[in-house]
Amino acid sequence: MLDQYLSFCDRQQNKRAYWFILPLVTISTIIMPIGASALSYTSCLIPYIAASILSFYANVLASVAQYSIRVIIGTYIATILFHLIVLTIYLILLV
Numbered sequence: 360m361l362d363q364y365l366s367f368c369d370r371q372q373n374k375r376a377y378w379f380i381l382p383l384v385t386i387s388t389i390i391m392p393i394g395a396s397a398l399s400y401t402s403c404l405i406p407y408i409a410a411s412i413l414s415f416y417a418n419v420l421a422s423v424a425q426y427s428i429r430v431i432i433g434t435y436i437a438t439i440l441f442h443l444i445v446l447t448i449y450l451i452l453l454v
Contacts, residue, residue, distance in 0.1 A: 368429040375428060378402035390442050391415070396443045397449060407445060414438040 371378060398404045421434045424442070433449045 365429065368427075368432050371432065373429050375422070375431075377433070378428060378431050379422040382415070382422070382438065386411075386415050386418065386438060390439070394442055394446055398442060401449070409446075410441070414441060 391408075394403065394407060394411065398407050414434075418431070418434050418438060421431045
């Protein structure tokens, strides 16, 4: 599975602009607002927003600093997984 991931990343090398724009658009317009609205009535809103902003800037920094495409895609996947885990825990505790 790791080999498939690495080969996928290598095939995406010529699409660096896409992997720069995708996190900018999806994290700031879809992922963060869903989490912020879901957690808006809890006491963990501020830590969630702080972690979201840090992960957002980690994605931007990875792209701007010309890290390898493997790091850029890995950072994006880690950000998505973080938000999914937080929202899943919130939904489990809500029910």
